[in-house]
Amino acid sequence: MAIDHSMPVLIVDDYKTMLRIIRNLLKQIGFEDVDEAADGSEALGKMRDKRYGLVISDWNMEPMTGIELLREVRSDEKLGRTPFIMVTAESKTENVIAAKKAGVNNYIVKPFNAETLKSKISAVFGE
């Protein structure tokens, strides 16, 4: 399935610098419609207002973490099938397993490069 680069993407991270980095990387890949949220609860609010083709989220945020956001999204009838990639410094096996169990589509550990982000997004969309 070819990736539709016009689809809106939501990036979620409590660290502004990381949001800026991912936004720039997505721009290089071809994604222009990129929104930001500082934590899971803000992201959930945005997802209820706008249909996103992809969510890229950090794990460690407050008041709602990335894993909590993922679980909320997957349990929501309307949002449940939204592609979700975790991009996080959490690199323990238990984290990856928990994310997979919660329905994450892919998992990227920080620090990462543009090529990794691109390939993991492509993998989610079957390219």
Place this chain on the structure above:
Amino acid sequence: MTRAPQQDDGALQPFERVRAYVDAKQGGDPNFADVVALAEITADSMQAFFATINVSVYRELREIADYITTMRSEIALLRAGELKESRLPSAGQHLGAIVVATEEATNRIMECAEAMLAGADKDDAAYKALVSDKAMEIFEACSFQDLTGQRIARVIETLEHIEQRVGRFAAAVNPGGEPGEVAEDAREVRARELMLNGPQAAGSGIDQNDIDALMANG
């Protein structure tokens, strides 16, 4: 009057003398001499009794006093005042400065990168000049690492200092004992339940290849 702990029956024997004397005098009219004799026997009995409890109580109080003296010395060695007034605030300031410096440097570097990306449509000479300028700015911005490295070293020094003092104090309080279990607070419970482990030390976490393998295995 409470009995001293582990008081042996020998301490009760004097009171038996009181009982025996009273039993012997029952039925008769006690006179002044009887009362004096009884008072003497009772006083003797009490003295014997107090002698017994005095020794054990004294020993325990002495141990407690020694323990308190030791604790006072250990607490003094903690130099909590110095930690609170000087070392910890200083460490906090260093950490705050690190956050500011890294943020400034990162923003500067990203601005340079964005400028270079935006200048891609310039002619070759102009683009080359732009890239050259911005590359130099990036090098300059990267100098933050030197200063933040020094600040981090200071913070590590403070933490090691604290670790040393607290470790010594813990050993004094509980020599050879098992570390006591401390109840988790709400934040710790949440961190454990949501696996908020944070960045791992080199070699502790798994890498992207391992993650890809985990994700691929059905």
